[in-house]
Amino acid sequence: MSLFRQLWLAVILVTLTSFIGSFAVSMHSTRSYLEQQLHRKNIDSANFLALTISQLSKDPVTIALQIAALFDSGQYESISITSPDGKVIAERMQDRIDTTIPEWFIDFFPISAEAGRAQISDSWMQFGVIKVVSHTHLAYQALWEQTENLILWFLVTGTFGGLIGVLILYRIKRPLAAMVDQADAITERRFLTISEPRVPELRSIARATNDLVRRLHNRFFEETSRLEALHKQLNYNAVTGLANRKYFMSRANTLLHEEDAALGGVLLIIRLNDLAKLNRKFDRTVTNNLLGQVGTLIDKIASEAPDRLSARLNGSDFALIIPDMNDAGHFAKQLTMELTALLPQTDGEITDFCHIGAIHYQRGDKLDTLLANADAALATASKLGTNAWHAAAMQSDSRIDTSGRGWGQNFTDAISENRLKLVLFPVVGATGTPLHQEAVIRLQVQRDGDWLAAGDFMATTTRLNLTGSLDLGVFRLAIEMMHSQSGELAVNLSAETMADQDYREKLAQLLRQHPDLCRRLWIEVPEYGAFNKFETFRDFCHTFKELGCRLGLEHFGHHFGEIQKLTDLGLDYLKVDASFVYGIDQKKGQQKFLKGLCGLAHSVGIIVIAIGVQTETEQKTLIRLGFDGVTGPGVK
Template identity: 40%
Template sequence: MSLIKQLWIAIAIVTLIALGGSLVVSTLSARHYLEQQLQVKNLDNATSLALSLSQMPKDAVTVELQISAQFDAGHYRLIRLTSPTGEMIAEREYAGTLDGAPDWFIRLIPIKAHAGVAQVQDGWRQFGTLTLESHKRYAYAALWQGTLQLLGWFVLGGVLTGLIGTLIIKHITRPLGRVVEQAEAIGGRRFVTTPEPSTREFRSVVRAMNTLSDRVRTILAEEARRLEQLRRQTQHDEMTGLLNRAQFLNQLDSALARDDAQAAGTLLLARVGDLAGLNQRIGREATDRLLRDLAGRFSDFAAGNANWDAGRMNGSDFALLAPGREDPDALANELTRELYDTLDARRWEVRIALPVAATNYAAGEIRSQVLARADRALATAEQAGDRSLRVESGGTPAPYPDLQSWRVALLSALEHDRVRLGAYPVVANGGRLLHDEAPIRIQLDGTWQPAGYFMPHAARLGLMPRFDIAVLRAALRAIAQDGRERGINLSAESLRDANFRGELFSLLQADAGTAKLLWIEVPEYGALRHLAEFRTLCVALQPLGCRVGIEHVGAHFGELGDLHELGLDYVKIDSAIIRGIDTNAGNQAFLRGLCMIAHSLGLMTIAEGVGSAAEQEALSDLGIDGMTGPAVREG
C-alpha cells in the first residue's frame, strides 16, 4: 500500500475519532441546553397562564376559551388544568408526530424537559393546578441541523487535511521515489546514481544506494579490465600484439560460418622475406622493431573497420581478415601502399622483402580452401619479386553481373513474399529449448538461398532495413502459428534507421502477445558503433516484453561496460572463442571470466557455433547457460 493511501486512511480514522467524540460532546451539550430552555419556557408560560386564569371569572367556558387561546397561540404539546381533587377541568394536547428530525435520531437522543406547573387561584382559594409542556419538535429540528452542520464541517476539514497532507507527503517523499527508481534500476542491472536529497533520513539512504551502485560498477569494470588482460595474454602474440595463429584461424572459421551482411570478405597475407637473414644482417633488436612497425600498421588498418582482425601467423607472416570487404584488389593495393610507406619511412641497411597476397572468400567455404588460395597467391608473389602483390579470386561466380541486377532480384523476392525463416535450436544446458534461431532465406531464380549468399549485396544496396522488417513479420507469423519462441538478428544498418525503428515498434505493439516470445539481437560491432541508437532500441523494447541481446560477443567485450544500464537479457559468445574450447586453456579462462561478469549483470550467456560433444561438455563446466551450433540438438 502506498504512503499516500496510508495517509488518507490515517486521516479518515483520526477524523472519525474526532468527529465521534465531538458529536457526542456537542450533541449532549446542545440537548442539555435545549432541555433547560424548554424547562424554563414551560415554567414561565405556565406561571403566566395561571396568573391570567386567576384574574378571570372561573366559569367553565371562560377557562376553556383562555386555555385554547393560549394553546393555539404557542407551540405546546400539552396544557392541562386539574382541580385540587384531581378532576380534569380543561385540557388541550397536540396529537401529531414530531417532524423536525428523523425518528432514529429522536430515539437515539431523547430530549426530556420537565413540564411547567403553576397554581390557579380563585381569590384566597386554590382553583386548580395548571400543567404546561412546550412542543419538542423545534428543539429536535435545531439539534438535528446543528449535528448535520458539524458533520459537514468535519468532512470538509478531513478532505482539506487529506489534500494538503497529500501534497506535503508528495513533496517530502519525492526523493524516496528516486530511491525506488534507483533500486529498481539496480535490480535491472543498471547501476545508476541519484542526487542526494536535503531530507536527512532520505539522504543517508540515497548515499548508501549510490555507494552500492558505484561499488558494483567499479567491481565489474575491474573484472572487465582483468578479463581483457587475460584475453590479450591468451589470444595475442606477445611481441606484436596481434592475434596469434590459433585465434586468427578461429576468427577465420567464425567469419566463414556467418550468414549476415559480413558473410563474405577478403583474406590478406604478407610475408617478411628471409627473416633469419635479417636477424643476422641488421640484428635481432632492429628486426623486432621492424616486425612491430609492420604489426602496428596491420593493427591500425584493422582497427579502423568494424569486425576486422589482424594476426601474426608465424614469425614472418602477417594476416588481415576483412569481413564485408569483397574487393581484394582494391584492399590489397591500399594495404601494400601503407606497408611499403612504413618500410620506406625508416632507412634500413638492407632492402626489406614483403610480398603480399589476397583472396576473397564467401559464406560456406571451408578454411582449408581459403588458406590454400591465399598460400598459392603468396608463393606466386614471392617468386615475382620482393615487393610483389598477387590476388587470387575464389568461390563460385556471382549469378548477377552487377548491383542493379542484384537490386531487381532482391526486391522481387521481397515484393512476392519469397521469404522464409530457418530454424536452429538454441537450448539450455539441460536440453530445454530456449528459442529457435531464425535466419532469413529467400528464393532467387527458383532456389532457396541462405542469408550469407545475398546479405552482403543487400547491405551494399542499403536494403538491410527492408530485409529485417521482412524477417520480423515472418517471425511474428511463425510464433503465432506454433507458439515457439524465435530469435532474429537486426543489422547495424537497420539499427540507425529511424524509419525502421518506428515500423519495428508499431509491429510489436500491434501484436504484443506474440512479441513477448521474440528474442531480438544485434551484432556486437553494431551495438558499439551505434550505441545511442542501440540504447534507444533497448529502452523502447523493454515494456513490450521482448528479450534483447548482443550476438558475436568476443574481442570487444571489454568495451561493452556501458551497456549494463540497458537491461539486456543475454549475450551470445562468438564461435571464434567457442571453437576448440575443450582443448584451449586460454580461451577457457577467458570464457569463464566472461560468464562470471555476464551473470553478475544478470545476463544469460549462450555459446555460438558449438561443433562437438566435447565442446558442449566443456562449455557446461565453464558457466555457459545455453548453446547453439551444428552439434546442438533440442531435447
C-alpha cells in the first residue's frame, strides 16, 4: 500500500473514531437528559393531578374528567389511581403511537423514564396514589433529530476536512514525487536536482540528494574533462587544433571504406612555404600564432559538411577532406585567397606563402593512392607560380546517373514505390551472444537497376528533401521484419528527419500502432545531427523513450567534449565511430582513451558498442577495454 493511501486511511480512521466517540457521548448525554426531563414531567404531572383531585369531590365522574383533561393532551402513556388496598380506582392507557422513527433506532437507544407518583387525600384520609407515565415518542423524535444533525454536521465537516487533507497531502506529495523522480534519475545515472520543499523533514532529504547529485555530476564532469584532454593530446595538433596525422589516416580510411560514408568528395593538400625563415626572423610564438590562424581558416572551409576532416600532416603540410562535394577548384581557390590574406603578418619575409593541390575521390579508393595523387596535384600547383592552386580533373562515377532531366523524379518514384530493402548485420555482445541486428538500407533508384548503399544516395535525397519519406519507408520495412522474426533490430534515423517535427510525429504515430515492437526497436541518430540540433534531439528522446524504444548515437566520439549533455536524456547506447576502432590493438594511447570512455558511459547507464571492427584481435581488445558490443566486417 502506498504512503498516501496509508495517510488517507489514517486520516479516515482518526476521523471515524472521533465521530463515533463524539456521537456516542452526545447520544448518551442527550438520552440521559431526555430521561431526566421525562421523569420530572411525570412527577410534576402527578403532583398537579393529586392536588387538584384532593380539592374536589371523589366521585368517579369528577376523577375521570380530571384524568381525561390531562391524558387527552396525547403526551402520556398511562395515568392511573389506585386505592391504598391496591384496587384500581381509575385508569387511562394509550396504545403505541405510530412514528417515523425506525424500530432499530428505538431498540438501539431505549429511553425509560421512571413514573411520577403522588398521594391523593380526602380530608385527613388517604384516598389513593396517582401514577403518571409520559409517552416517549417525543423524546425519541428529539433524539432522532439530534442524530440527523450530528450526521449532517459530520458529513459537512468531513467533506471540508477532506478538502483540506487533499491540499495538505498534495503539498506533501508534490515534493515527494519530485524526490521519487530524482531517485529514478539517479538509478538511471541521470543528474537531476530538485527545489528544496518547505517541509523541514523533506527539505533535509532533498538537500542531501541534491548534494549527492552535484558530487556525481562534478565527478562526471572532471572525468569528461580528463578524457577530453587525453583525446586532444592523442588525436589533435596542439598548435593548430586540427587532427594529427595518425587520427587523419584513421578517419580518412573510415570515410573511404564504410558503406554509409559519402559516395565521394574532394581532398585538398595545403603546403605552407618558408616556415623555417619565419622561425629564424620571429620567435616561435609568432609562428605558432600564424599556424593557429591557418588551422582556423582550413577548419572553417565547408563548415556545413558534417563529416569534413581537416588535419596537420607535418610541420608545413595540411589536409582537408570534404565529403559530398564536387567542385574542388572552388574550395582550393577560396582557401588560397584566405590564406594569402595572412601575408601581412610575415612583414614581407614571405611572398610565396602557400600552394594547394586538390583532387576528387570516390568511396572505395585507397588512401595511399589518393595522397599520392594529391601530392602530384600539389607539385603541379607549385610549378604554376606564387600562391597557386591546382585541381585535378574529376572522374565520373556511374553508380548514380544524375544526367537527364528526370533523375530527381527517379528518387521520388523509388521511394514512393517502396523500392527499398534492409540488409542485416550482426551486433554481438561481449560474450559473443547477439545484441541486436543492425538494419542497413538499400535503394533501387532505377527499375531493375542495382541496389545502392546508403552512402551512394543519402546526399542526393537530402538535397531533394526526401529523407523524411525515405526514413518512414525504412521503419515500415523494419516493422514488417520484426513481425516476421524474433530478436531486436537497430534502425538508423537521419538527422534531417529527427529535426523535422512533422516527420518525427508521423514516425511516432507509426510506432504507437505497434507498442509490442517498440521494446525490440533500437533507434540511432548520427552524432553530428544530435549535437547540432540538441534541443530538438532532447524532444526526440523524450517522445520515443515514452514509446519504449531504445535510443542511441552512432559514429560517436567526434563531439566527445559535449558528452555531459547526454546525462539527462536517458540514452541507452553509443556506437563509437570506426575511426577510433581502426587498428586499436596497436594503439596504446587510444586504448586508454576508449577504456575511459567506456567507464564514463557506464557510469551514466549507457552501453558502448564499437563499429567498423575488422579483425578478431581488434574485437578482443575492445571487449577487454570495456565495450559491451561490437559490429563490423570482422564480426560474424
